[in-house]
Amino acid sequence: MPSFDPHLPISNAPGIEGSRIHAYRVSDFGPFEQSVAFRLEDAIDLSTSTVFNSAKASGQAVSFDPLHIATFDKSTTSFNINPPAAQVESQRLPLEKNQQLNLVSISSGNTENWGESNMADASPRTDISTDADTDDKNLGFDRGLSIVVAASDSSDRSKDKLDQKTLRRLAQNREAARKSRLRKKAYVQQLESSRLKLTQLEQELQRARQQGIFISSSGDQAHSMSGNGAMAFDVEYARWLEEQNRQINELRSAVNSHASDAELHIIIDGIMAHYDEIFRLKSNAAKADVFHLLSGMWKTPAERCFLWLGGFRSSELLKLLVNQLEPLTEQQLVGIGNLQQSSQQAEDALSQGMEALQQSLAETLSSGSLGSSSSSGNVANYMGQMAMAMGKLGTLEGFIRQADNLRQQTLQQMHRILTTRQSGRALLAIHDYFSRLRALSSLWLARPRE
């Protein structure tokens, strides 16, 4: 008579091969000729699929081929079996804490044959719940425990379990394969677009070189790689600088060789037209990438120090020029003075507008997500905020345009106030000033660092 649950008739059955249990080892288990020790993975698998169904506690003997094993009651039972005398494979079973297993106990029909131990022994780790009303226990297996887990009560169930496991594995494989294919596709697409970009760049480089521009190695232009608009502008600007250098040299030699006003006039007109060109280029660039212009990354570091709304400050330039342009007539002095004041006032007005824009943008982005309670309300709120913020960002282009207009018109006004020769000297002075700033930048970048 089994010393525990009398409702579990057990019969010894040899030939476990007939069962569909995975890889178990047969070892001496006292009188029980074989033990069924599942491999861990299977045990864990078993835990996730409710393979084990509990039979009624009424003690139906569910026949298992070939083991007759009855399951416990519907309540899950955790049992730690460590029959000292049994030579059960000791395995680590890292089951999760709250894993619930419906386990089946193997009971021997002949406890007296259960080695020296009695299953009902109060060995501290023997904890077979014989209580049919055991509440669901967490499994909480210790690592060093050996577990003997019996198969389900029917071969069908084990078949289900196997199929489920296999099915799941197959599904996972399919998923992994799919993901791998997608990754590969994305990678290939990336390669294609990179190749395209590379060809474009090569063409551009070729064109630029043909025009006699010195293109340094990619290092210099790394910072302007922020999209086509930015890079295109940088290239155009470099070209523009080259041309301006040429024109200024022509002007300088004309001034030094005391060329006539008429000759100077022609050269100066060319230079003024060339200034118009850069403002036109900037206008296009502002449409493509306003932030690139605002960042000043297309200028050298020292120039960037003085950056105002994407360029130089006309009022400052005039201040610098006044001293170098003497002698000026009274009228010219007044004119230049007024021009300086007007440009200053205009710059201040634009600066204030920019500040208002910043404040407005900040307010838009920070305004309450506290108000709305519903999540859909929050989303709508967020999107509304973003839409508004987008609108405000759009006005930046307008500000840069006005700032450039200011610069362009200051130059034109200055040209009108001054005589030809004075204009010539002014343009040389402006160019020299910026040249020195650029040279300073180069020196700075090349400075020895400890």
Added chain:
Amino acid sequence: MDRVRDLASTRAAVIFTKSSCCMCHSIKTLFYELGASPAIHELDRDANGREMEGALRGLGCNPSVPAVFIGGKYVGSAKDVLSLHLEGSLKQMLIDAKAIWF
């Protein structure tokens, strides 16, 4: 258009704006800096705002705001106003319209 004209004649300097427009803020600042006290009409706060905006566009103002009138006459958009100022003409116009005195 009539409404625009009417409002534009109420004071020596009149600026049509929108409350959210920051360039309008710049032009207003410039006028205040010059000592003028322009009348400000916010189109988005006016019941007839849409029509008025259309009328301003019809005058050639692009963008529609800010739109500046001095002495009842249409002067232009932000760009026009700043250009006039650099030329030195804006101040004179304001003086002529008695918006400022010096």
